[in-house]
Amino acid sequence: MANVSQNEIAEPNLVPILDMVFQLxxxxxxxxxxxxxxxxxxxxxxxxxxxxxVDTKGQEDLTIFNINESGDLVVYGxxxxxxxxxxxxxxxxxxxxxxxxxPKFKPGGELPTTVVIRGAQKVPYGKxxxxxxxxxxxxxxKFQFRALxxxxxxxK
Amino acid sequence: MFRRRxxxxxxxxxxxxxxxxxxxxxxxxxxxxxTFKPMTIEQQIALKLPPPEKIKxxxxxxxxxxxxxxxxxxxxxxxxxxxxxxxxxxxxxFIDDGSRAxxxxxxxxxMKSKLEGAAKATPIEQVILEVDPRxxxxxxxxxxxRCLHQKMADGKQLTKISPVLARxxxxxx
Numbered sequence: 001m002a003n004v005s006q007n008e009i010a011e012p013n014l015v016p017i018l019d020m021v022f023q024l025x026x027x028x029x030x031x032x033x034x035x036x037x038x039x040x041x042x043x044x045x046x047x048x049x050x051x052x053x054v055d056t057k058g059q060e061d062l063t064i065f066n067i068n069e070s071g072d073l074v075v076y077g078x079x080x081x082x083x084x085x086x087x088x089x090x091x092x093x094x095x096x097x098x099x100x101x102x103p104k105f106k107p108g109g110e111l112p113t114t115v116v117i118r119g120a121q122k123v124p125y126g127k128x129x130x131x132x133x134x135x136x137x138x139x140x141x142k143f144q145f146r147a148l149x150x151x152x153x154x155x156k
Numbered sequence: 157m158f159r160r161r162x163x164x165x166x167x168x169x170x171x172x173x174x175x176x177x178x179x180x181x182x183x184x185x186x187x188x189x190x191t192f193k194p195m196t197i198e199q200q201i202a203l204k205l206p207p208p209e210k211i212k213x214x215x216x217x218x219x220x221x222x223x224x225x226x227x228x229x230x231x232x233x234x235x236x237x238x239x240x241x242x243x244x245x246x247x248x249x250f251i252d253d254g255s256r257a258x259x260x261x262x263x264x265x266x267m268k269s270k271l272e273g274a275a276k277a278t279p280i281e282q283v284i285l286e287v288d289p290r291x292x293x294x295x296x297x298x299x300x301x302r303c304l305h306q307k308m309a310d311g312k313q314l315t316k317i318s319p320v321l322a323r324x325x326x327x328x329x
Contacts, residue, residue: 014174021181028188041196046294046303051199067293116200119261119293124243126289130320134204145199152196 007126039118040066040074046121048147061097062088063140067119071127084134091138107139114142168224201301203317233270233280236322237299239291248299251286264302271306271314282316289321 043066066074074081076141080086098105102113115135119128132143236249248257248265250270257263273279283303287296296319 011171012329014178018174018178023180025181025184025293031192031194032188039195045198046297048199048201048234048283048297050301050305051201053197053199055262105226114202117200118198121292122243123293124289125287125291125293125319126321128293129287129289129319130204130317140202140208142202143205144202145300146198146200147297148196149199154235 013063037077038064040068040077043074043120044116044122045118046145046147046150047149049149051147051149059092061112061114062144063094063113064104064116064118065131066122067117067128067131069120071123073131076145083131087124087131087134087138091135091140095141109139110141111139112142113140115140116144118146168178179321201297201304203300204315205318231274231278231280232282232284233267233274234284234286235267235299235303236286236321237296239288239295241290241294243290243293244297247301260298260302263299264305267303267306271308274309281308282318283314285317285319286322287319316321 007073016023068074068079071084072081074077074080075086090113093106094111095105098109098112115132117128119131171256197231200284234251236251237245238249240245240246245260248260248263250256250266253270255266257266259315271280285296285299285303300319303314308314
């Protein structure tokens with residue numbers, strides 16, 4: 001056996017644990033959803049048993065309308081009373097996307113963007129409909145109503 | 157921090173201190189765990205919503221007018237959704253024949269039989285929901301969902317559903 005000095009201490013190999021920690025960090029970094037910022041998670045969405053899983057196949061351009069119980073449009077956490085202007089801005093952005101995809105696309109045609117309506121369960125439809133009408137007026141035709149299949153407290 | 161040098165008889169190597177890096181990695185990990193909030197998995201009801209198109213009357217359906225723009229005249233089924241003052245669904249009315257449905261199951265069954273009945277004469281191509289402005293979104297979506305379960309005369313799923321706001325005082329009689 002080799003001579004060992006008296007002050008030598010045991011030194012565990014930290015490399016495997018460091019590898020594992022970095023893998024965990026990578027995992028958490030990947031699962032962070034940046035899009036969450038545009039989604040108001042405080043909304044209680046309607047519960048519809050046969051709603052289908054969202055599948056945009058990674059191709060669709062989405063515009064999200066969060067409508068709270070008072071019928072206000074919430075954009076990035078801020079209540080926007082000027083929702084007509086917000087919709088007009090989104091329509092202009094969608095028009096630019098459409099013209100980039102097809103240079104012959106003319107204003108007034110069917111916009112490629114899907115309007116996602118995330119409305120609270122209790123919001124009266126009378127508050128939601130004017131926003132749909134305004135979006136239709138600007139050329140939006142594809143709409144998605146977001147819902148949950150089961151109430152969150154029933155999830156296991 | 158101290159630097160330790162291990163003396164060996166013939167061999168001298170450099171040992172990196174991993175502890176500091178591990179501390180930092182654990183702090184990062186703690187941050188990501190603390191801020192991790194898995195998103196609720198949402199589902200959707202997807203609709204293609206053009207503005208409601210003109211309604212074709214029974215007379216127009218049986219005697220088509222060559223001058224009328226047939227492509228925008230659709231044989232429609234009009235359904236009125238009445239709400240109670242608290243926004244719940246009070247009544248479902250089939251406006252064309254005045255019949256009513258007691259609940260959503262009854263509505264689905266009646267709608268199915270009406271669509272099948274209409275398929276023999278003039279197939280229904282769109283459903284217009286005249287929604288009471290007070291009705292909450294939950295109930296509106298439940299009715300839309302029941303409509304989407306239906307099939308048209310050609311066997312395709314009914315997709316042309318146009319919700320409109322009912323006039324004050326309830327759906328058009």
